Amino acid sequence: MPEATAQQDTWTAPVADGPVNGRVRVPGSKSITNRAYVLAALAGSPTLVRDPLVSRDTRLMLAAIGALGGGHAETGADVRVTPVSAGRGTAGIALGNAGTVARFTPALAALGTREVRFDGDEAIRRRPLAPLLGALTGLGADIDDGGRGAPPFTVRGRGGLRGGAVELDSSASSQFLSALLLAGPGFGEGVTVRLVGGAPPSEPHIAMTLDLLRRFGAAPERDGSRFHVPAADLALAEYVVEPDLSTAAPFVVAALAAGGSTHVEGWPAETTQPGDWLRSLVTELGGSAELGPDGLTVTGTGEIPGVSLDLHEVGELTPVVAALLCFADGPSEISGVAHLRGHETDRLAALAAELSALGANVTDTADGLRIIPAPMRGGTFHTYDDHRLVMAGAVLGLRIPGVLVENPATVGKTFPGFVSAWDTLVTRTSD
Ligand SMILES: O=C(O)C1=C[C@@H](OP(=O)(O)O)[C@@H](O)[C@H](O)C1
Ligand SMILES: C=C(OP(=O)(O)O)C(=O)O
Numbered sequence: 001m002p003e004a005t006a007q008q009d010t011w012t013a014p015v016a017d018g019p020v021n022g023r024v025r026v027p028g029s030k031s032i033t034n035r036a037y038v039l040a041a042l043a044g045s046p047t048l049v050r051d052p053l054v055s056r057d058t059r060l061m062l063a064a065i066g067a068l069g070g071g072h073a074e075t076g077a078d079v080r081v082t083p084v085s086a087g088r089g090t091a092g093i094a095l096g097n098a099g100t101v102a103r104f105t106p107a108l109a110a111l112g113t114r115e116v117r118f119d120g121d122e123a124i125r126r127r128p129l130a131p132l133l134g135a136l137t138g139l140g141a142d143i144d145d146g147g148r149g150a151p152p153f154t155v156r157g158r159g160g161l162r163g164g165a166v167e168l169d170s171s172a173s174s175q176f177l178s179a180l181l182l183a184g185p186g187f188g189e190g191v192t193v194r195l196v197g198g199a200p201p202s203e204p205h206i207a208m209t210l211d212l213l214r215r216f217g218a219a220p221e222r223d224g225s226r227f228h229v230p231a232a233d234l235a236l237a238e239y240v241v242e243p244d245l246s247t248a249a250p251f252v253v254a255a256l257a258a259g260g261s262t263h264v265e266g267w268p269a270e271t272t273q274p275g276d277w278l279r280s281l282v283t284e285l286g287g288s289a290e291l292g293p294d295g296l297t298v299t300g301t302g303e304i305p306g307v308s309l310d311l312h313e314v315g316e317l318t319p320v321v322a323a324l325l326c327f328a329d330g331p332s333e334i335s336g337v338a339h340l341r342g343h344e345t346d347r348l349a350a351l352a353a354e355l356s357a358l359g360a361n362v363t364d365t366a367d368g369l370r371i372i373p374a375p376m377r378g379g380t381f382h383t384y385d386d387h388r389l390v391m392a393g394a395v396l397g398l399r400i401p402g403v404l405v406e407n408p409a410t411v412g413k414t415f416p417g418f419v420s421a422w423d424t425l426v427t428r429t430s431d
Contacts, residue, residue: 010380011408011419013397014426019260019302020398022425023295024251026264028053028241029273030414031205032212034061034100035182036239039216040081041065041108042186043234050078050240056413057098064105067091068112086113086159095120095151097344097385097413102151103132103175107183110141112157119152123385126150128172128342132179135168136161139180139187163187163231169197172339176200177227178209184229185218195225201339203313208272215239242268245275247415249320250391251425252278252298256287257327258398259302262425267296274314281309281321306330311337311368316388322351322369323392326360327399331372338367344413345384351392354381358396358403378402387413394422 033052038061040047052058062072062079069085091114095102102124109116119125130149137143140162145153163184170177177193177200184191200206213220216234220227243266255262268276269291279296282289284307287300306328311318315337325332340347348364355362359376362369381393383406393405411418 009408010404010406013394013403013405014423015401016254016258016260016398016426020254020258020262020425021260022428023263023265024248024421024425025266026243026247026251026421027055027415027417029244030055030057030247031100031208031273032241033058034104035178035209035212036241037061037065037081038104038108038182039212039234039236041068041070041084042111042183043083043216043236045235045237046080046082047236048078048080048238050238052079052241053244053414055416056096057100060094060096060098060101061105064093064101064108067093067116068105068108068114084108084112088113090115090117092116093118095124097121097123099127099173099175099343102127102129103173103179104182106133106143106155107136107141107161107179109155109157110136110143110161111183111186113159115154115156117152117154121385123344124151126342131169131172132176135166135176135180135193138166139163139191161187163189163191165192165194167194167196170195170200171198172342174200174202174205177206181209181213181220181227181229184220185213185232185234187231190228190230190232193227199312201312201315201337202274204272204274204276211272242266242271242273244414245271245273245278246316247418248275249278249317250395250422252282252296253320253324253395254398254425255298256282256285256300256304257302257324257395259300261297261299263295263297265295267291274316277314278317304328306332306373308333308335310335315340315343318369319347319351319386319388319392320395322355322362322371323395325371326355326362326373326376326396328371328373331370333368333370335365335368344386344388347386347388350382350384350386350389354389358400376400378404380404380406382406383408383410385410387411387415390418394418398426
């Protein structure tokens with residue numbers, strides 16, 4: 001499907017000549033924005049989504065909703081979403097490399113009346129999806145995936161889904177579970193999911209799904225590994241999206257890597273976002289994180305201890321954290337993130353290769369990374385069309401001259417303005 005692809009050039013990540021000292025306003029949360037859009041699409045009346053993320057992944061979600069007969073109108077920084085509607089004929093949904101679009105929209109298509117073909121980047125064809133397609137089929141969906149369990153596939157909407165009870169292995173991605181729960185209110189009998197297999201990663205994202213469902217008027221229940229979402233009419237007139245705390249990660253760790261202080265505006269006092277875990281990481285690494293009414297202030301010294309971290313619940317933070325730990329004064333171990341091999345790229349292999357190529361001694365283990373810091377040098381940092389590898393390269397550049405970050409535009413998946421925000425922070429260092 002014709003859809004924007006990233007350009008191939010490089011960006012020389014700026015070196016921090018002294019301690020960093022700056023403020024940043026990161027854009028809205030990808031995960032919250034795309035959940036709000038999905039629930040707005042299923043609602044009975046329009047929803048004004050305020051301060052949403054505007055990026056490749058969220059544009060793809062809005063386009064998907066459009067393909068299913070919904071609509072949206074932008075007013076300043078806000079987006080009014082109109083629900084999907086019945087319609088005949090065929091439609092196409094472009095997935096890009098957006099996990100949220102690939103996992104959350106097939107159920108919407110199954111609830112509709114169109115024949116919808118799904119496809120996206122080469123990379124999304126390799127990302128796990130089969131357990132979700134299997135569960136949707138078990139709930140009554142008509143899906144033709146040619147037996148691949150991956151895009152391209154077609155969903156033939158039959159005007160509704162029976163729903164009911166289903167078993168799901170969500171160990172490869174929490175998004176399978178979130179997908180069933182988000183669509184649950186639209187199923188005739190609601191949905192009851194019993195998790196089988198290993199524990200899903202990214203527990204905060206599951207809590208986020210339940211939270212958003214409640215805000216739209218649904219009544220999800222959880223009893224350990226059993227989830228129930230009754231059928232419900234959804235409505236929410238207005239919803240304000242929080243800043244993306246995972247996008248904030250490189251700015252937070254900049255103060256630890258270079259010393260100095262960074263302030264992230266609008267950090268929420270309470271949130272389901274996994275990025276909130278960064279506050280405890282900062283403390284564990286010897287810095288300070290102060291949450292005030294206008295945001296989070298992080299202060300560091302540039303000295304970092306080696307640590308052992310289980311990142312199962314906050315896997316998407318791994319690339320940035322791994323880059324930071326290359327500056328530690330001893331070895332580190334990251335575990336619990338085997339599922340990262342099925343993210344935008346095989347992140348464990350990519351990080352081991354790229355961090356090692358610049359001099360660190362990094363190996364990928366069965367479920368994580370072993371990082372032995374060593375003197376590092378500049379060179380090309382390949383990014384594998386992965387926005388979080390661009391952010392990881394930026395962190396390395398703080399202390400290593402000549403880090404050439406490949407294809408920086410791919411960061412537009414979640415933060416199109418990242419390079420200029422980073423250049424501004426790093427070049428405005430204090431004495
Ligand atoms: O539901 C979501 O919004 C997300 C869930 C997580 O996926 P996995 O559970 O596949 O890691 C996370 O890594 C991804 O960036 C966003
Ligand atoms: C895994 C990620 O994205 P996606 O929503 O495509 O799964 C991520 O943003 O780190």
